[in-house]
Amino acid sequence: MTTATLVHVVVSGLATGSIYALMALSLVIIYNATRTLNFAQGEMLMVSTFVGWAAQRVFGLPLVVTLLVAVVAAALMAWLVERVIIRRSIGATHWDVLIITLGLSLVLRAAAGLVWTHDEFPFPSFFGTRPVALGPVRLAPVSLGIIGASLALMTGIYALFTWTRLGRAMRAVAQNQRAARLMGISVERVYSRAWVLAAVVGAVAGVLVAPVVFLSSKMGLIVINGFTAAVIGGFGSMPGAVVGGMLLGVLENLAPLYLPSGIRYSVPFLVLIAILLVRPAGLLGRVEPRKV
């Protein structure tokens, strides 16, 4: 195999990985704020992308406005879900909330199937189709675009968490909820904002990935890859989510080149198990000491 092919495969792996990383980030944002694993994250991504697509078809919107519609739909949906369902279960255990988000994912997938059928639809892309040539290496503009847009979004998230009041509040709640409340932070507001932020990240990922994988009600299953990525990187660590996502994407794209077709779908999972055996809290995660 030539180096050019290898570079091509790695770059498209990084593009897949960026999407996984965004998915992982949105799971981690909600988890850090609320200690809840949101099973419905993938379905929320799917529904908001569908809403954007439907608006685009009806009104013939430009793609940037479509993205905005998807983002606003995601934010509204997350705000509603958090207000109407999740906040009512504040006295429940984590397990209960896990089942609630699981139920939510079933409801959203079925509802999307009823409204938009379970077929696959093509989705317009921001990026052209003419390959970009860098010397002997030819790269798909879609890959570069996805990587660039994801990195920009990640930088935005980093800035938000580092420099804004909301970001500081979210980090405080993640560290110690009671102390955060005593410092005058409204924990409920942080919960709500975390859901909205995660949904917005998901919606952007959805609009970016839909042209590549097609838009369908099954798209939400990407949450499993996001979860895998987050765990590889160390659940709760945001840089970990990015590293885990990229690693997973590259491995998934490289595996078919070197391995027999039989085991190639198992590669991410075998890698995950191997990593966890060596580092039980993921690549960048810490084993948190438990207090009594």
Added chain:
Amino acid sequence: MPLLVALGVATLAVWPWVAPRYFVFLASVILVNVIVAIGLNMMAGYTNQLSFGHAGFLAIGAYTAAVLTLRVPGVPVVVALIVAGLFTAAVGLAFGIPCLRLGGLYLTMATLAFGFVVTEAILNLDTLTRGADGLRVPTARLGGLTLSTDTARYYLVAAVTAVMVAAAVNLLRTRTGRAFLALRESEIAAQASGVPVATYRALAFGLSAFYTGVAGGLFAFVVGFLSPDAFDVFLSVDFVVMIIVGGLGSVPGSIIGAAVVTLLHDGLATFQNYRPLIFGALLIACMLFMPGGVMRALSRVARR
């Protein structure tokens, strides 16, 4: 309580005489799920290790029993079930012991990955398992008997379930069971009182795999046809739903959860596309109005 148990046993015994043929089959499926739920609850409920890979263990048990019966014609069904249970337990321990270091979500993710790897392995070991074509399971034999009707198979499942439930209930009166209960209440307190946490977590993992393996063997004979896509991640998720809806760390809770979820899936089948919608909405409602599951709700009502 003894009255309730007697009533339950009596219902199980006369069920094939009073119920139509399909409901005899359905009852067998419920009982198989009861065994899995009890097994999963030993891990999740007592030692706080939630597994999203139990469909994988079920598949290992099912294929072990089926392949054994194919290769060794006339093997008694009880032997096939015990071998299925032991082999699954061995795989469970081989996977579970290295995973002892993993906590919470990490273990959950590892078990999820385990489930995917198992179905992929079944597809690839096609000389043994016939891969994607699926495997027809031979009829179960017990001595001179051939268990070829739904009723015969039902009685086999009911008898095995009764033994497994009794064992699970009695387990709680043993040293191991008390250790499990201590772990359920507080892992740190248990450790401070001298309970070897790692040993009991591994034991729970192995026992859970054993229960699920036996259930897998029964599943193979009841359904009669195995294919890897029957053991996907959604089945694992269903098992988790059963124990959380029923009640974590409780044998009656496992039974109720398994029955409720299996019946719901079956009853909603007529709604076709609306089925996941209704099922999901019921899950949300159930957890909002009965946090902690059915068992906790029942005990709250009883206390009033």
